[in-house]
Amino acid sequence: MNRERSRNLYDRALSVLPGGVNSPVRAVRPYPFFVKRGDGAHVIDADGNRYLDYAMGYGPLLLGHDLPQPVQSAIQSRLSDGPMYGAPTEVEVELAEFVARHVPSVEMVRFVNSGTEATVSAVRLARGYTDRDKIVVMQGGYHGAQESTLVQGESGRPAEPSSGGIPAAFARETIPVPFNDEEALRDAFEEHGEDVACVLAEPILGNHGVVHPVEGYLETLREVTDEHGSLLVFDEVITGFRVGGLQCAQGKFGVTPDLTTFGKIVGGGFPIGAVGGRAEIVEQFAPTGPVFQAGTFSGHPVTMTAGLETLRFAAENDVYDHVDDLGERLRRGLTDIVADRAPEYTVAGTDSIFKVIFTREGPSDREGHCEAGCTQDANCPRFDYCPKSGADVDRAETERWERLFRPAMLDQGVFLTANQFEAQFVSYAHTEEDVEATLEAYKEAL
Numbered sequence: 001m002n003r004e005r006s007r008n009l010y011d012r013a014l015s016v017l018p019g020g021v022n023s024p025v026r027a028v029r030p031y032p033f034f035v036k037r038g039d040g041a042h043v044i045d046a047d048g049n050r051y052l053d054y055a056m057g058y059g060p061l062l063l064g065h066d067l068p069q070p071v072q073s074a075i076q077s078r079l080s081d082g083p084m085y086g087a088p089t090e091v092e093v094e095l096a097e098f099v100a101r102h103v104p105s106v107e108m109v110r111f112v113n114s115g116t117e118a119t120v121s122a123v124r125l126a127r128g129y130t131d132r133d134k135i136v137v138m139q140g141g142y143h144g145a146q147e148s149t150l151v152q153g154e155s156g157r158p159a160e161p162s163s164g165g166i167p168a169a170f171a172r173e174t175i176p177v178p179f180n181d182e183e184a185l186r187d188a189f190e191e192h193g194e195d196v197a198c199v200l201a202e203p204i205l206g207n208h209g210v211v212h213p214v215e216g217y218l219e220t221l222r223e224v225t226d227e228h229g230s231l232l233v234f235d236e237v238i239t240g241f242r243v244g245g246l247q248c249a250q251g252k253f254g255v256t257p258d259l260t261t262f263g264k265i266v267g268g269g270f271p272i273g274a275v276g277g278r279a280e281i282v283e284q285f286a287p288t289g290p291v292f293q294a295g296t297f298s299g300h301p302v303t304m305t306a307g308l309e310t311l312r313f314a315a316e317n318d319v320y321d322h323v324d325d326l327g328e329r330l331r332r333g334l335t336d337i338v339a340d341r342a343p344e345y346t347v348a349g350t351d352s353i354f355k356v357i358f359t360r361e362g363p364s365d366r367e368g369h370c371e372a373g374c375t376q377d378a379n380c381p382r383f384d385y386c387p388k389s390g391a392d393v394d395r396a397e398t399e400r401w402e403r404l405f406r407p408a409m410l411d412q413g414v415f416l417t418a419n420q421f422e423a424q425f426v427s428y429a430h431t432e433e434d435v436e437a438t439l440e441a442y443k444e445a446l
């Protein structure tokens with residue numbers, strides 16, 4: 001595949017953008033392809049190469065690259081009225097009403113401009129509401145580029161910064177625990193419970209290999225936070241309007257948090273974040289409450305229109321049936337391929353999310369496995385081998401995934417996310433034929 005133009009563009013980019021990119025995950029080695037345009041389930045690069053896209057903008061593009069006609073014309077019509085005003089518009093009320101109608105935890109929403117801003121604001125809100133400073137997060141969980149969660153450290157102990165530029169004092173207010181480890185959570189609360197403002201957790205680890213919760217874990221998060229007067233915040237930036245359809249992962253798993261953060265799909269492909277939850281908590285935000293939060297671009301009319309029309313389209317068409325069905329076909333097909341070629345590997349994902357984790361060990365017994373991706377079924381012979389936490393995924397063959405497998409898929413025209421950790425997504429534009437072609441490519445590359 002000739003990628004000469006991308007190579008030259010990257011050469012230029014390296015002189016003016018740090019690492020040649022505006023978000024580090026894009027700096028794949030030796031250099032990324034530069035996208036010229038999207039086309040349905042595909043992207044076409046600067047050299048004219050076409051790739052079947054499972055990055056889908058890292059999650060926002062539920063409908064694929066060609067927005068359906070009603071969505072497209074609503075956005076264009078909105079744009080022709082001028083980009084933004086700094087005064088309220090009807091469409092932000094409509095999108096808030098839509099979210100509140102469908103997502104169990106949400107009575108009120110504050111729209112912001114990125115998932116990061118959503119989690120920053122949710123943590124500030126939880127701290128303001130409870131008058132406590134500490135937060136508990138999952139090791140390996142990702143909540144954007146924010147000071148309170150870019151941390152590392154031992155389970156249950158105050159953390160250290162995992163990035164330059166973060167004061168140690170800041171990170172000490174964060175307590176990491178392993179995902180799916182009930183005992184570690186209870187221990188952390190035993191020691192720090194009175195000081196914990198919230199547990200901030202994704203219902204499924206979506207940036208760390210895709211790890212499904214074990215049965216009862218999300219319920220335990222709910223129970224322990226209730227017992228200690230802390231808030232439960234679900235970060236649904238990835239899972240929101242992706243897992244469980246319009247009710248989001250909290251509806252699918254039947255666990256209602258106090259606050260939820262959103263991003264990605266709720267903006268229909270435009271920059272967005274949101275914090276939703278019970279009115280008495282969300283009203284602690286300014287101007288009704290003492291927790292300051294503001295933004296020039298927040299509730300941007302074009303973004304609000306794209307989000308609302310995308311979600312309306314999903315509500316009125318077979319979007320979730322389609323993407324979930326293809327997601328299941330992919331995971332089933334991958335389970336068969338992996339059983340044949342690399343039985344130690346784990347197929348993970350749910351709904352329209354999928355990933356093959358290059359785990360190093362598996363059971364000798366191949367019967368009775370989860371058939372369409374690991375759901376942490378305790379009766380599955382793979383149960384003890386499937387990653388339960390971020391650290392388990394770290395122990396997988398992450399280098400093999402990134403340096404050999406991903407480039408081999410790219411050479412076959414399949415664009416996967418940059419590394420072992422990031423989830424992959426099916427869109428409404430993908431077809432059964434795409435799934436078949438993808439499975440053939442996996443057969444070849446694994």
Ligand SMILES: Cc1ncc(COP(=O)(O)O)c(C=O)c1O
Nearest residue numbers: 114115116142143144237238263
């Ligand atoms: C779960 C989760 N939270 C927060 C974020 C940050 O969102 P953004 O990149 O829009 O700032 C991400 C981004 O991938 C995410 O996956």
